Amino acid sequence: MRDTLILHRRARAARRSQTRVGRSGGLLVCVAINASPVVRKTSCCPNAEIFVLLDSARAGRARRRIARIQESRPFVGKPSAERPSHRKPLPDHLPREDVLVDVDDMTCACCGGALHAIGESVSEMLDWIPTQLRVIRTTRPKYACRTCETVVQAPAPERPIAGGLATPALLAQVLVSKYCDHTPLYRQSQIFARNGVELPRSTLAGWVGGACWWLEALHERLAKNIFASHHLFCR
Structure with a gap:
């Protein structure tokens, strides 16, 4: 829908820039959309004839523009392994947690042969561990002497x-x-x-x-x- 709107706007701009007065006072408009010439006459103004001339060279440029627009769209499908990533790598000091995602069957689904490892693809995602509160419980055992009944206990840590x-x-x-x-x-x-x-x-x-x-x-x-x-x- 967006590409169609862009092409319509470019076509209107081309019609405005290429409009000139003909011999009979009519309007001659040259628009490059297709490869085959077509003449169209409008009934809204009987004294004006609009000739839409379809030029193959300009149509080729329009097709190339459409191809560039389609290539510039964000890719939604499966990412290509050969496409280089311009993303800045994650810092090395962060701890890594490895997750292995392997195939379910080591047998080829096409011919039934055994599969062997030829490489691996490694990707990283940044995770966040929420703030966690914990309670540090300090235990200080008490000891007593059976002879003199002296009680001994380690001093409490300073707060x-x-x-x-x-x-x-x-x-x-x-x-x-x-x-x-x-x-x-x-x-x-x-x-x-x-x-x-x-x-x-x-x-x-x-x-x-x-x-x-x-x-x-x-x-x-x-x-x-x-x-x-x-x-x-x-x-």
């Missing part, structure tokens, strides 16, 4: 925020989402709720404040290195 539930990885995720991805805390709270964990915005704000205490030493060290330089560039 980045005293009494907090967030691990360093979760704190880093909240900070990166807020300050790098510009995701407000209330939206992050909604994202956690979709994953089945209720974390109010006030809790996330407390985590951000506690993480800033740990980052203060890093900020002072970075500022010291920056101000020690002779030139400062602001972006």
Whole structure:
């Protein structure tokens, strides 16, 4: 439908550009559509005769244009193995998961002979693993002495925020989402709720404040290195 509309528009443009006045005051129009000459007379204007002359050379150019339009269409069928791909390859540092898609029968369906491997085709698709929350459960066994009844237990691991539930990885995720991805805390709270964990915005704000205490030493060290330089560039 689109190609037909394009050809009709080009034909109208050709008629407008090639129209000239004949001897009897009629209109002479030369249009290249077919290879055989045809004369057509219109009844809408009795004093005008429109001669549609079909030129074989111009018809050949029109056919070549149609072929180029058809070749430029996106290919919907089975992709050709010989056609080079201009797509940028996926990064090598991403982990790969191999999936083997093999034939069901190793017998030739044409002659019944045995099939043997001659090569393989490898294609890649980019996958996304959704964010997953997990609970790290720490168990500290208690031991007692039968003689003096002394109780021994390993000390609890230090948490980045005293009494907090967030691990360093979760704190880093909240900070990166807020300050790098510009995701407000209330939206992050909604994202956690979709994953089945209720974390109010006030809790996330407390985590951000506690993480800033740990980052203060890093900020002072970075500022010291920056101000020690002779030139400062602001972006």
